[in-house]
Amino acid sequence: MTVRDAVTLPLGVDDSAGANVIHLPSAGQDALLVSALRAGQASGAAGLFDRYHGHVRRVLVRVLGADPELSDLVQDVFLSAIGSIERLDRAESLRGWLGSIAVFTARGRLRRRGRWRFLHFLPPDELPEVPCNSASPEVDEALRATYRVLNRLPVDERIVFALRFIDGMELTDVAEASDMSVSTVKRRLSKATTRFGALAQSEPSLVDWLKGDPRWSP
Amino acid sequence: MVPIEPFEELGRHVAREQADLIGPGKTHERTKAMFLARLRQRRPAKRRGRRDAVFLAAAAVALALVVAYVSLPSQRDLKCFVGIARLPVAVGAWMSAPATAPLEIRFSDGTKASLWPEARGRVIRLSPHGADLVVEQGRASFDVVHQVAGHWQVSTGPFAVQITGTRFDVEWQPEKDRFELSLYDGHVRITGCALGGGQELGTGQRLEASCARKEFRISKLVGEASPVARVVAPAGVDSATPPELQTKLEAFRADLAQVRPEQHANQRSVSVTAAGERASDSWSSLARAGKFEEAYRAASALGFEAECLTRDVTEVLLLGDAARLSGHVDEALAAYQAVRQRWPGSANGALAAFQMGRAEFDQRRNYAAAERWLRVYMTELPNAEFAAPALGRLMEAEVRLGRYESARDLAKSYLDRYPKGSHVDAANQVLGASSAHSN
Numbered sequence: 001m002t003v004r005d006a007v008t009l010p011l012g013v014d015d016s017a018g019a020n021v022i023h024l025p026s027a028g029q030d031a032l033l034v035s036a037l038r039a040g041q042a043s044g045a046a047g048l049f050d051r052y053h054g055h056v057r058r059v060l061v062r063v064l065g066a067d068p069e070l071s072d073l074v075q076d077v078f079l080s081a082i083g084s085i086e087r088l089d090r091a092e093s094l095r096g097w098l099g100s101i102a103v104f105t106a107r108g109r110l111r112r113r114g115r116w117r118f119l120h121f122l123p124p125d126e127l128p129e130v131p132c133n134s135a136s137p138e139v140d141e142a143l144r145a146t147y148r149v150l151n152r153l154p155v156d157e158r159i160v161f162a163l164r165f166i167d168g169m170e171l172t173d174v175a176e177a178s179d180m181s182v183s184t185v186k187r188r189l190s191k192a193t194t195r196f197g198a199l200a201q202s203e204p205s206l207v208d209w210l211k212g213d214p215r216w217s218p
Numbered sequence: 219m220v221p222i223e224p225f226e227e228l229g230r231h232v233a234r235e236q237a238d239l240i241g242p243g244k245t246h247e248r249t250k251a252m253f254l255a256r257l258r259q260r261r262p263a264k265r266r267g268r269r270d271a272v273f274l275a276a277a278a279v280a281l282a283l284v285v286a287y288v289s290l291p292s293q294r295d296l297k298c299f300v301g302i303a304r305l306p307v308a309v310g311a312w313m314s315a316p317a318t319a320p321l322e323i324r325f326s327d328g329t330k331a332s333l334w335p336e337a338r339g340r341v342i343r344l345s346p347h348g349a350d351l352v353v354e355q356g357r358a359s360f361d362v363v364h365q366v367a368g369h370w371q372v373s374t375g376p377f378a379v380q381i382t383g384t385r386f387d388v389e390w391q392p393e394k395d396r397f398e399l400s401l402y403d404g405h406v407r408i409t410g411c412a413l414g415g416g417q418e419l420g421t422g423q424r425l426e427a428s429c430a431r432k433e434f435r436i437s438k439l440v441g442e443a444s445p446v447a448r449v450v451a452p453a454g455v456d457s458a459t460p461p462e463l464q465t466k467l468e469a470f471r472a473d474l475a476q477v478r479p480e481q482h483a484n485q486r487s488v489s490v491t492a493a494g495e496r497a498s499d500s501w502s503s504l505a506r507a508g509k510f511e512e513a514y515r516a517a518s519a520l521g522f523e524a525e526c527l528t529r530d531v532t533e534v535l536l537l538g539d540a541a542r543l544s545g546h547v548d549e550a551l552a553a554y555q556a557v558r559q560r561w562p563g564s565a566n567g568a569l570a571a572f573q574m575g576r577a578e579f580d581q582r583r584n585y586a587a588a589e590r591w592l593r594v595y596m597t598e599l600p601n602a603e604f605a606a607p608a609l610g611r612l613m614e615a616e617v618r619l620g621r622y623e624s625a626r627d628l629a630k631s632y633l634d635r636y637p638k639g640s641h642v643d644a645a646n647q648v649l650g651a652s653s654a655h656s657n
Contacts, residue, residue, distance in 0.1 A: 053250065082257065196225070
């Protein structure tokens with residue numbers, strides 16, 4: 001793909017992150033988007049969504065794991081961004097700025113989840129129940145176990161852990177997305193790995209993954 | 219060689235496993251349409267007007283894309299278009315009329331519908347002879363072109379309207395619990411809630427109903443023409459039917475159209491062999507013995523749907539339970555739907571709603587659908603056998619849906635009504651968490 005091809009692409013390029021995504025020259029497109037949004041043009045909202053839906057969704061999934069509210073949360077991020085577009089200093093920061101809103105949204109969701117988590121342990125009612133086979137076996141046990149452990153971490157430690165190790169962000173990007181300094185990220189990451197490693201010992205599917213780390217080996 | 223940091227390796231594995239959740243295009247158009255609709259609702263009124271038109275066009279384009287991705291109906295199905303540009307409508311996609319103008323929906327047979335300003339609705343099924351529509355809230359007008367085999371249904375709140383050709387306005391205001399239908403032409407049959415098994419309405423009549431108060435009133439329309447009456451529709455399905463069940467229900471509905479319940483006994487005596495009778499008894503015995511998987515297989519060998527259409531209500535409920543408890547959720551829901559369709563307005567129909575709520579909650583983790591069915595049960599049988607667990611589960615569903623205010627109200631209600639119930643601890647915790655949250 002040539003640069004000419006890239007710049008003639010419409011605004012609505014889904015850049016959902018993944019190994020195969022080609023990162024196009026974007027500053028011009030982001031500037032156009034921000035201008036359209038500030039002018040209140042509907043095409044700006046649709047274009048913003050098309051262009052960054054994948055990025056926002058990915059950040060939310062990394063931090064939250066599977067969440068029945070995911071679609072609503074994605075919308076919340078874009079609504080929040082459009083409502084505060086005047087606060088964006090530089091158009092070229094649009095992607096990172098959206099990521100930080102996604103992390104902020106995920107943080108709120110996690111805190112709400114934590115507040116209501118006790119309801120997962122409601123007693124069964126009086127009718128007989130037997131186990132069913134409708135659970136999704138295709139979901140990897142290590143994946144589920146990872147989020148079970150993450151559920152037990154403090155929210156900010158969970159966020160930096162997920163962004164750094166699952167999403168593979170650089171420390172500076174983690175710091176920008178989570179609105180922390182790099183040194184704070186490093187400190188939280190250290191605590192998070194210690195805590196994660198300890199908690200993971202109760203998850204058989206994770207033990208093998210952490211064998212290489214002498215801290216968790218017997 | 220530098221060893222790979224175990225956390226990074228685990229993280230990469232987890233990221234790979236999440237590919238399905240974040241893959242390109244995943245739910246993109248649907249989420250986008252909902253986002254644009256929410257955005258439009260949030261715009262201040264003074265800035266609407268021109269923007270409404272732009273947003274409407276964007277939403278309509280999104281709907282058109284959803285059609286391309288999601289719904290390619292057979293050539294025989296009616297086609298549906300929205301707005302002045304007459305863009306194709308996606309089955310299942312929500313449409314919202316702007317605050318200042320109605321939104322027109324047209325079908326390829328000439329039928330027209332119009333969502334009044336701020337009303338919201340969607341088409342949930344298209345067939346060669348009609349369509350099923352949902353009006354979630356607000357007022358809508360319909361002018362349905364008569365066909366001999368026409369089959370149209372409009373659901374709104376807990377009510378459903380069946381027609382084949384007529385002209386009417388329907389309105390549902392959930393916050394006021396107010397349903398109103400003004401019939402200008404033809405006949406319709408309305409079911410749901412206060413209307414039990416159904417209420418016929420003729421030209422020039424208006425019906426107003428309240429679900430909570432279980433009452434309805436029919437009055438004459440004043441100053442309206444009374445054209446020639448048209449054909450009454452066949453019996454329909456429950457108003458709260460989730461869209462994902464519509465396809466399966468269509469098969470049931472088609473069968474029911476040919477085999478009415480009162481004919482079942484005779485048909486069975488002719489068409490079911492002695493061996494078949496024994497097999498039927500067999501699955502029933504297996505289910506009663508708690509051998510649900512075996513019961514399900516035995517019933518499937520006979521024809522699961524046929525069993526739902528020919529057995530008595532107790533056994534269809536039992537068949538639904540066997541399917542549910544053996545993990546065959548789609549079939550379980552279909553069996554419960556058959557109960558509601560064949561015995562509308564009955565206590566067993568309400569029980570089927572409760573069981574659907576459980577299946578949606580426990581097995582599909584579809585808390586929105588669970589909430590809907592549990593509310594149907596509680597509306598139809600507020601003080602019956604499973605009222606306490608229904609209320610408890612409804613509270614839990616609301617929490618999982620993030621509707622904490624509603625959960626708090628339900629928790630209070632639960633503690634008032636069932637101070638020794640199994641959800642008492644949970645209700646107290648909901649109130650405690652709610653109190654902490656507000657502080």
